[in-house]
Amino acid sequence: MSGTPILHCDLDAFYASVEQILDPSLAGRPVLVGGGVVVAASYEARAFGISAPMNVRRALERCPDAVVVSGSFGEYSDYSDRVMEILRDFTPLLEQISIDEAFLDVSGSIHLLGTPADIAREIRRRVKAETGLPISIGVASSKFLAKVASAAAKPDGLLVVDPSDEIAWLHSLPVRVIWGIGPVTERKLHDHGIQTVGELAATPVDALGRWLGPGAGHHLHALAWNRDPRPVQTTRRAKSIGAQSALGRGLTDPEELSGVLLHLADRVGTRMRKKHKVGKTFTLRVRFEDMTSATRATTFDAPLNTTAAIHRAAMTLLDDARSDHDGPLTLVGIAMSKLADEGAIQMELALDDGDVSHAGSVAADHQSEIDRQIDRARERFGRDVVGRASDLLNKDRRRVDDGFRKLAERD
DNA sequence: TCTGGGGTCCTAGGACCC
């Protein structure tokens, strides 16, 4: 609908394909990556009805000859980087959405590189030649439809959706292909007699709103007509950093749980420190034997990233997270969010007479917060105020307000 | 011998502020 030609590039059976390259004896054979559960299955394995996340035992019952490998995540990350570098040769307008997928806005590349279909063919050729990996590409007029197209193109294929018959094609597909419709929403739609995207498109948006909530109803109705204005976003930053661990049959002992949580806290803390991130909010998630789960969160006065503080937060919330449900835990997970760059930011305000005053500091990547504070200062002083941020210390928002108060008094 | 580990986004109520 946006009219801009978008490519969605998605590596096929990514982890399994990398394993087949690392060990050529696996080429052409059914390969399963995973431990308790299949994380990725090669297309040879998928022919036996295997797909993620299937239990490895069940998968081996279906395909006893499958080779199970535990996974080489460092290698996957390296291959991912190499592929993304190739994609970047075609346009800087690239949005990586997972380890093996990216959107490319090629509207500015056509003049130089040919039609979107030409570009897609060349990408597929180069990725295969330079990494050995099969990559499928969908080309369409929106991110949403390009993603649907790449899935339809698999394996190792290219699908260009012509804008003149994109709606007819989209409407012929089952609702489940829509990005955002999972098992629960699919079931709800089936309950109302809706099987295809065309039937979804023909359903009044009010009805969808009643069944799915107004937000989801509106969103899905728009997608059913390929109305998807979301632009390719080249600058996305991680919003949370987390780790989790399944606990087999389950753990009850607080000492043991503390040990697992310490391990998770150290994983998360180490990764945060490596990325020079601090986080203000901590979330603990626990899962019980019946697969229900509970989460508890807490927000710190100041952002942090130390293993000890994260572990302390986890232990503080643990009892409460278990309070509504008896029995052992089958999974614990933690995450840090409200991330900011370590070292953070100091905000300065300049009045229109050129006088500069320290006005406190805010979390580093909260540009909207900085803009808001500047607007407030403009209102208070009734004249032009310019905000400036530089990386210094990270303190609380109260400091900003204190700064404003001092400025106001001096004024 | 059901369901790993990494994430994103949405909703909704209460607190709090203006």
Add this chain to the structure above:
DNA sequence: TCTGGGGTCCTAGGACCC
């Protein structure tokens, strides 16, 4: 006596994606 409205932050739950 019964009481506005908007905005943001925080927490909890849930759906979904790879």
